[in-house]
Amino acid sequence: MTDRSRLGDLIINRMKDVLGVAMDKDVAEHFGIKQASVTNWRKRGTIPIDQCIQLRQEKGVSLDWLLLGLGEGEVDAEYVSQTGDPFYTEVPLYDVEASAGNGAFFDQExxxxxxxxRNDWLTREGLHAKDLVAVRVSGDSMDGTLSNGDTVVIDRSKKKPDGVFAVRMGDALRIKRLQKMTDGSLRVFSDNAMYQPETIHPENMSQIEIIGQCYWRAGRVF
Incomplete structure (x- = not known):
């Protein structure tokens, strides 16, 4: 391996460390380029300066380390002070049971x-931290899709049915599957067949508030 190809190889490996991936195709996917481009960096010893700058902006990682291997891959201190954790974003998990009684959802308290x-995952999924909240599932009405005790992340920017949504009905927060009907009514139903569906007619839409779409879940493996 020539010195130049060795340089390209080292830079790509450091990129993988930053991104938490193992394959060249994953690096290419992150930057939205063809895998052949990454292969060429390696073979020709090309310095992908634009992509290194992009990682500096996204992750706050030192350019000296990315390009030259100097230091330990530490994150720029100024970047951390401005943005917090350079690799992860925190999504608040709310105790909605405590707030359901008075109808106040998603208060700081x-x-x-x-x-x-991971920030790179949020970017790939087109998600924005300001729109995200997390809650725990209670009950069995969504069995087959969600189980009692599961944690779900809700994207409050998405409120147009169809799909699984968190909704406010009265003072209760529920997770239901919603389907918009051709007559303008809204069908609200559970994935557990034991529960009967409800239909909200156009003149009664004030009875329900769509909080956001359930985008991600975590729970036990059975």
């Missing part, structure tokens, strides 16, 4: 803990 998500 009701944050029970936080979930951490």
């Amino acid at each position: 009701q944050i029970a803990s936080h979930l951490k998500f």
